[in-house]
Amino acid sequence: MSDASHSYQNRILLRYCLDSGRLLIGQILLGNDYSLRHSDDVERLDLNPHTSASDAREIARYDEKGVFRPLKTAPNLRRGWLLRLSSLEEMELALEYFYPSALGLWNAFLNKKLHATSMTETLNRQTGMYRITQLLTPQQAGELVAQCCTSDGGCLRSILWDRAPGEPLSTLPPSKLSLDDLPSERIPLICRELCNLVVAAARPIAKGNLPKKT
Ligand code: SF4
Secondary structure, three states, X not given: OXXXXXXXXXXXXXXXXXXXXXXXXXXXXXXXXXXEEEHHHOOOOOOEEEOOOOHHHHHHHEOOOOOEOOOOOOOXXXXXXXXXXXXXHHHHHHHHHHOOOHHHHHHHHHXXXXXXXXXXXXXXXXXXXXXXXXXXXXXXXXXXXXXXXXXXXXXXXXXXXXXXXXXXXXXXXXXXXXXXXXXXXXXXXXXXXXXXXXXXXXXXXXXXXXXXXX
């Protein structure tokens, strides 16, 4: 399917969400008037207005303290802004800046076309300086994911991959590992494979597993 077709499908899904009151995604509240704001800013009247979808890129770049956000789905989106857009297309684009691929992944999930890759498969295909991450033990893998991916300060995505094929993760609560309990007002953020940030975090741990030189 082409990018244009994907985008069209995402807009249909977004339209459906707006019409059915599914207005929360990550830390953002969507409005039927094509507005977006931080979900904790509903009561605020002093929000900084923006009118361009590309402003979402800047808003998403730094946290409240001005620190760069390498992971856009970390629960540290800054507050105080109001994006007032004029079309569904612009809203879809803004969401792509805030939460990359969120609509596309959910679309794939709904159409049973989402292919999740287990953690061991992702680590086994690493090359170069990250090849060493293949030395991670199952226990280290579970602990690393529990620390990096927890919704409580780590990442808001729901993890749909296993630690190894057929072996679910056991170090995160079941609600983090499925969309079964997705609230009806929420658009999910899906993780279909280990991201580069967690692969990078695995490297120093795996290095400690190298045999000691005598
Ligand atoms: S692996 Fe997925 S859930 Fe974990 S931090 Fe990366 S994107 Fe988030």
